[in-house]
Amino acid sequence: MVRGAEPAPAARRVVIGARTRIERSGLDLVIERAQGWFERQQYPEGYWWAELESNATMDAEYLLLTHFLGARNEHLWRGVAQDIRNYQRDDGSWAMYHGAPGDVSTSIECYFALKLAGDRPDAPHLVRARAFIRERGGIARARTFTRIWLALFGQWSWDELPIMPPELMLLPPSAPLSIYRFSSWARGTIVPLLLLMDDRPVHPVPDSARLDELRVADAAPRVPRDAIDRLFRGIDGALRAYDRLPFHPFRERARKAAEQWILAHQEADGSWGGIQPPWVYSLMALHALGHPLDHPALKKGLLGMHGRWMLRHGDGRLRVQACLSPVWDTGLSLLALVESGVHPSVPMVQQAARWLLREEIRVPGDWCVQVEGVEPSGWAFEFENDLYPDVDDTAVVLLALHKADALDAETRERALRWVLAMQSRNGGWAAFDKDNTSRLPALIPFADFGEMIDPPSADVTGHVVETLGAFGLARSHPAMERGLRYLYAHQEKEGSWFGRWGVN
Known part of the structure; x- marks a missing residue:
């Protein structure tokens, strides 16, 4: 061979094709091993749960x-x-x-x-x-x-x-x-x-x-920052x-x-x-x-x-721990499994789906102060947090159950009505409350420790819009139109969206 010579076009295609097959085979092996890991890590009740890291x-x-x-x-x-x-x-x-x-x-x-x-x-x-x-x-x-x-x-x-x-x-x-x-x-x-x-x-x-x-x-x-x-x-x-x-x-x-x-x-x-x-x-x-x-x-x-x-x-x-995250962990795990090709009939998928269905919250909570006349539904982040179901968990759990073919019509409609009722006036969805957007709580001298309100955010809204789309709601549906307008308006200059609830 002459140093620096290029292979013939046909030979180059063969080499690239072989490499692609090898890479795909390696990726399939990684996915299969990950699926096996989930099967071993699942709790007998059907959930997955890992440490929620915080600080000292x-x-x-x-x-x-x-x-x-x-x-x-x-x-x-x-x-x-x-x-x-x-x-x-x-x-x-x-x-x-x-x-x-x-x-x-x-x-x-x-x-x-x-x-x-x-x-x-x-x-x-x-x-x-x-x-x-x-x-x-x-x-x-x-x-x-x-x-x-x-x-x-x-x-x-x-x-x-x-x-x-x-x-x-x-x-x-x-x-x-x-x-x-x-x-x-x-x-x-x-x-x-x-x-x-x-x-x-x-x-x-x-x-x-x-x-x-x-x-x-x-x-x-610290001294006062400004006139307010x-x-x-x-x-x-x-x-x-x-x-x-x-x-x-x-x-x-x-x-x-x-x-x-x-x-x-x-x-x-x-x-x-x-x-x-x-x-x-x-x-x-x-x-x-x-x-x-x-x-x-x-x-x-x-x-x-x-x-x-x-x-x-x-x-x-x-x-x-600062908090426990089994519902969130299980919803994301179930979603990952079915998206990666695990069939809904596989026992670990069915066990996870049954556990999540049992975790639906059916009692009123603080959200009722702003949302009246809606049948309770939703999912919380934790094992026990019935007074505070959150929209983010609910969207992910509904999407996972839908893709696992485990969502019955009654639960689907009840949870969907709850999610739609939690949409804020600006078109977005927050985690726990509706229209919790007043700036006053953050201005009191007491409030120097962190976030005092729960306004809509792009990450939660994105999860909801994805779930509504999977459920078949058209772009012309009023809730979808308002949610999409919110997302367009809150895109960052470089093209991303801010993840208020972690790296979402």
């Missing part, structure tokens, strides 16, 4: 919670404390997510929890953590929620936290700052905090666990003046409403809202009201947290 605050707040409740278990504490240590980064910090920069609030909570667990302050990992926190202003620069945790143990003053009066419970749903103007996750967290911030309990910690060394001279919480921020700081000042008055005619009624709301919203597994934040604050609020640990709600809450919410590792570590 889940562990830290478990230790703080059980110290507050007087429910410390040394075996569990050792395992959870070890998991917190394993999360720590080389610079001494703890981060909000894998690969994120160190976060001062997260680091403060982890540092505090480890001191409560008995770690010596001169231990190298705490020395590094202390340096990181102090370099960033100490506890005065922490988020409001972290400073609430510190106030519960006398390490921050309740007087230096924003005011949230319990009377918010008495506002009608249409009021600007009604609890139903907040997202479902913020709502479930705020209600118990209204009681805690009114009671201002302080559970002492040993001197060895105090955080005096994290107080940095001249450090203070200054306005809401002024409103906060007026609420403080009201709070100092000797007489609050609606206070007890509001407190009772908050307590009843908490008790009515506990799920079957002991959680609130199927996520960690409302769970821990609800347990502490009920305890602060005087309920003992053997009260049914407290007992169920602690038992649930010590069940499958706590992952046990072979090296002794224990990890508290």
Whole structure:
């Protein structure tokens, strides 16, 4: 052969064709192995479920919670404390997510929890953590929620936290700052905090666990950002003046409403809202009201947290999860299997479909506040979260069941009516609520910790539109027209769409 010569055209086609066949054969083998993996990993009940990774605050707040409740278990504490240590980064910090920069609030909570667990302050990992926190202003620069945790143990003053009066419970749903103007996750967290911030309990910690060394001279919480921020700081000042008055005619009624709301919203597994934040604050609020640990709600809450919410590792570590994801995991897994060629008659497909059908929610929830007269349906993310079915899970589950030929007509029509009723005025779909778009909740001084509302998003809307199309709804259907307009309007400049709920 002559160096650099090209093969004849016919020979080149043969080589490329052979390579393509080999590549396809390799891809088929990969798919077949993946399908076998799913078969081995399926639980006997029919679902799939993997860890929902979060960050070390889940562990830290478990230790703080059980110290507050007087429910410390040394075996569990050792395992959870070890998991917190394993999360720590080389610079001494703890981060909000894998690969994120160190976060001062997260680091403060982890540092505090480890001191409560008995770690010596001169231990190298705490020395590094202390340096990181102090370099960033100490506890005065922490988020409001972290400073609430510190106030519960006398390490921050309740007087230096924003005011949230319990009377918010008495506002009608249409009021600007009604609890139903907040997202479902913020709502479930705020209600118990209204009681805690009114009671201002302080559970002492040993001197060895105090955080005096994290107080940095001249450090203070952030200053107002703009005129709107200054306005809401002024409103906060007026609420403080009201709070100092000797007489609050609606206070007890509001407190009772908050307590009843908490008790009515506990799920079957002991959680609130199927996520960690409302769970821990609800347990502490009920305890602060005087309920003992053997009260049914407290007992169920602690038992649930010590069940499958706590992952046990072979090296002794224990990890508290922020949430459980079996419905989401199973819906996506089933969809992947049938899309990759597994026949609907295969037992693992039928088992998964039957489990998902049993998980349909048939009771009213908080979504009914904005959506009246619609028969309950939908699917939640978790094993138990009947009060908060979400549109995203529902769309994926319906699509998976449809492609698995497992969706009966009655369930299909009921779930479809629910999904269509949850469409917001702007044409999009949100996760848990309809038209939960007020900007006011994010402007209050209390709201420095993350998202406070649940507006429509492109990822959820995209899942719904895909499912509606699979169900045969034409582009001319009003819901499809509005959903597509929403998606066109929310496309990013480079052509993508934003995934609010992860990398969707």
